[in-house]
Amino acid sequence: MSAGALDRQWRERADAVIPGGMYGHQSTRLLPDSYPQFFSRAKGARLWDADGRPLLDFMCAYGPNLMGYGDEEIDSAFVDQLRRGDTLTGPTPLMVELAERFVRLVGHADWAMFCKNGGDATQMALMVARAHTRRKTIIIARGAYHGANPWCQTRTAGVTPGDKAYQILCDYNDVSSLEAAAEQAGDDLAAIFAAPLKHDAFVDQALPDPAYAQKARDICDRTGALLVVDDVRAGLRVARDCSWATVGVSPDLSSWGKCFANGHPISALLGSDKARKAASAIYATGSFWFQAAPMAAALATLNRVETSTYLEDMMSLGEHLRSGLAERAEAHGLGIRQSGPVTMPLVLFEDDPDLRLGFAWCSQMLSRGIYLHPWHNMFLCAAMTETDISSALDAADQSFRAVKQDPRSTEVNSKLSFLLA
Numbered sequence: 001m002s003a004g005a006l007d008r009q010w011r012e013r014a015d016a017v018i019p020g021g022m023y024g025h026q027s028t029r030l031l032p033d034s035y036p037q038f039f040s041r042a043k044g045a046r047l048w049d050a051d052g053r054p055l056l057d058f059m060c061a062y063g064p065n066l067m068g069y070g071d072e073e074i075d076s077a078f079v080d081q082l083r084r085g086d087t088l089t090g091p092t093p094l095m096v097e098l099a100e101r102f103v104r105l106v107g108h109a110d111w112a113m114f115c116k117n118g119g120d121a122t123q124m125a126l127m128v129a130r131a132h133t134r135r136k137t138i139i140i141a142r143g144a145y146h147g148a149n150p151w152c153q154t155r156t157a158g159v160t161p162g163d164k165a166y167q168i169l170c171d172y173n174d175v176s177s178l179e180a181a182a183e184q185a186g187d188d189l190a191a192i193f194a195a196p197l198k199h200d201a202f203v204d205q206a207l208p209d210p211a212y213a214q215k216a217r218d219i220c221d222r223t224g225a226l227l228v229v230d231d232v233r234a235g236l237r238v239a240r241d242c243s244w245a246t247v248g249v250s251p252d253l254s255s256w257g258k259c260f261a262n263g264h265p266i267s268a269l270l271g272s273d274k275a276r277k278a279a280s281a282i283y284a285t286g287s288f289w290f291q292a293a294p295m296a297a298a299l300a301t302l303n304r305v306e307t308s309t310y311l312e313d314m315m316s317l318g319e320h321l322r323s324g325l326a327e328r329a330e331a332h333g334l335g336i337r338q339s340g341p342v343t344m345p346l347v348l349f350e351d352d353p354d355l356r357l358g359f360a361w362c363s364q365m366l367s368r369g370i371y372l373h374p375w376h377n378m379f380l381c382a383a384m385t386e387t388d389i390s391s392a393l394d395a396a397d398q399s400f401r402a403v404k405q406d407p408r409s410t411e412v413n414s415k416l417s418f419l420l421a
């Protein structure tokens with residue numbers, strides 16, 4: 001199966017006017033050939049590709065879709081505010097209400113600052129920590145993603161060693177490597193950046209070990225450095241609080257983005273009183289950071305977060321999906337590993353170093369109308385239903401069978417040869 005005719009046409013046109021045809025995480029360069037690059041619309045848990053094929057979407061826009069695409073109530077709040085005024089000469093009072101809402105919702109937060117993308121929030125966290133401590137060095141877990149800014153991105157093109165100066169890497173959930181990194185930082189430690197869970201691409205996810213989270217807290221308390229939890233991806237899919245509330249550890253700063261306005265563009269840095277002075281000292285701004293319409297959408301989304309069972313519902317769907325996939329893979333004699341929170345599933349195949357089986361299975365699923373990802377964690381949204389999960393499991397059954405029956409037909413994907421190198 002290949003991408004549709006219209007998608008192919010759009011790709012050709014894109015190749016002429018968009019560098020590389022597409023860039024960043026939205027590029028399908030590292031996805032099976034059958035995956036569409038362009039989409040035309042979305043509603044609830046479904047999106048339609050440029051050729052008009054409906055797909056049950058387990059990527060949720062890489063996170064922003066939390067309550068369902070095109071949620072009537074949230075989008076009405078957005079549109080009503082858009083009509084009243086959006087990007088203005090200054091913010092509307094919605095900004096204060098939204099900050100108050102976050103302070104009420106998130107245990108460690110005494111204040112909030114708003115920006116656009118997750119990377120803006122992690123960048124601000126970095127500046128606040130350095131301003132607070134007047135130190136430079138930060139500890140980051142190897143392989144963790146904190147955005148596309150030069151200091152934290154994993155590619156090398158256009159990035160200088162200077163951009164990545166004053167960083168020490170540790171291994172996630174490895175207490176002794178965290179201690180060694182802190183030792184190496186000596187008296188220059190400004191911050192420990194922590195992913196709320198290990199959700200790196202291509203490898204199994206891992207929930208935070210409470211001992212690791214506590215060690216990060218202890219090191220920061222001992223040295224005066226700030227603890228930052230980057231909740232841009234996992235926020236509101238693990239807890240109605242900072243995700244490390246689940247292991248009883250409060251950070252000084254947390255970065256948020258993606259889903260808290262259900263797809264409307266806004267992100268946030270939240271902080272405790274300890275970091276308030278430094279947060280008011282840094283210069284951080286952007287032309288669109290004060291847009292009122294996404295703030296209205298965020299308030300409507302957070303209302304739903306506080307008053308509905310969206311999280312429990314997503315968890316029960318996620319458990320159904322996980323146990324159903326495990327049963328069906330086993331029935332076909334295929335080994336799969338499922339990791340991470342059930343609301344952010346990742347499925348990798350055993351003995352699949354070049355992801356050939358994963359690619360084949362995802363291609364099969366796509367041909368049955370289910371959009372999965374072979375190597376990045378996926379996302380559930382609250383618009384999914386038990387019927388959706390059951391239909392995904394039926395498709396999974398057929399797709400496992402197809403992969404099992406004819407493993408030679410699996411796509412040998414030259415795109416992934418770098419994994420073997």
Ligand code: PMP
Nearest residue numbers: 117118119145146147230232233
């Ligand atoms: N932090 C994490 C954990 C993320 O997953 C992402 C985006 N995938 C970012 C930061 C950056 O967010 P954005 O792409 O909105 O800048």
